[in-house]
Amino acid sequence: MTSETRPVEQQSDHYDRFAEAYARENENGLFNRWYARPAVVDLLGEVTGRHILDAACGSGPLVAELQDLGASVAGFDASPAMIRLARERLGDGADLKVADLTRPLPYADVLFDDALAVLVLHYLEDWSGPLAELHRVLKPGGRLIVVVNHPVIPPVMYPEVDYFATVPNQEEYDFDGVSATLTIWYRSLSAMSESFTAAGFRISTISEPPVSADTPPELLPPSRTDPTRFLGFIFFALEAIS
Ligand SMILES: C[S@@+](CC[C@H](N)C(=O)[O-])C[C@H]1O[C@@H](n2cnc3c(N)ncnc32)[C@H](O)[C@@H]1O
Numbered sequence: 348m349t350s351e352t353r354p355v356e357q358q359s360d361h362y363d364r365f366a367e368a369y370a371r372e373n374e375n376g377l378f379n380r381w382y383a384r385p386a387v388v389d390l391l392g393e394v395t396g397r398h399i400l401d402a403a404c405g406s407g408p409l410v411a412e413l414q415d416l417g418a419s420v421a422g423f424d425a426s427p428a429m430i431r432l433a434r435e436r437l438g439d440g441a442d443l444k445v446a447d448l449t450r451p452l453p454y455a456d457v458l459f460d461d462a463l464a465v466l467v468l469h470y471l472e473d474w475s476g477p478l479a480e481l482h483r484v485l486k487p488g489g490r491l492i493v494v495v496n497h498p499v500i501p502p503v504m505y506p507e508v509d510y511f512a513t514v515p516n517q518e519e520y521d522f523d524g525v526s527a528t529l530t531i532w533y534r535s536l537s538a539m540s541e542s543f544t545a546a547g548f549r550i551s552t553i554s555e556p557p558v559s560a561d562t563p564p565e566l567l568p569p570s571r572t573d574p575t576r577f578l579g580f581i582f583f584a585l586e587a588i589s
Pocket residue numbers: 355361362363373379383402403404405406407408409423424425426429446447448449464465466467470
């Protein structure tokens with residue numbers, strides 16, 4: 348069995364191995380606190396009273412932020428260690444589960460107004476099952492916010508990579524001093540779009556936003572242009588249409 352076909356909890360890049368270090372990095376780091384989370388909150392707009400599912404919620408920073416904005420939020424993650432950290436943050440009453448996005452999800456049909464898949468789909472080769480499950484749990488017209496690594500980065504960083512092929516690559520990360528090797532699946536923008544359409548979603552917005560206006564300047568990367576904008580992630584707001 349390859350690492351790609353093994354159940355997620357048996358894979359060497361499972362987040363249990365570095366859950367606490369990742370959660371620390373995520374809490375205040377440029378890419379999560381000052382870039383991904385503000386952009387997701389912006390895309391969602393007013394969330395008071397909305398029922399939202401955070402798929403692969405990690406240690407629950409977005410669950411907490413959206414709850415503070417008046418939403419009722421459920422979260423799940425494949426990593427028990429991440430869910431333990433989320434429970435420490437959100438309390439025992441929080442709606443948190445250990446669940447795998449590549450398998451049937453433990454939620455009823457048409458339960459949620461919105462769903463989030465933030466920085467998780469790029470770990471998966473096949474998006475059809477996960478997107479079908481997220482579509483199933485959304486109300487008609489419900490929104491799915493997807494954030495993944497920007498598809499033009501691999502061909503720029505690795506000229507030998509075929510932009511049009513969906514291929515895995517092992518990438519090295521440093522999470523608050525702990526190193527981790529993660530398998531990232533590269534795929535083209537059109538492959539992403541085709542997966543969304545096949546699962547019954549329509550793309551409402553594609554966003555490549557700047558970092559939050561209150562980002563500490565010392566966190567910004569050196570740049571010959573505007574340092575608040577860089578190719579990091581791509582953000583999609585999708586609508587469940589069929
Ligand atoms: C980069 S972290 C992002 C966490 C959170 N969405 C955020 O933005 O703060 C990726 C998360 O996806 C989870 N994950 C990876 N594969 C998963 C799967 N198949 N099902 C559910 N969660 C998964 C990991 O355990 C980890 O918590």
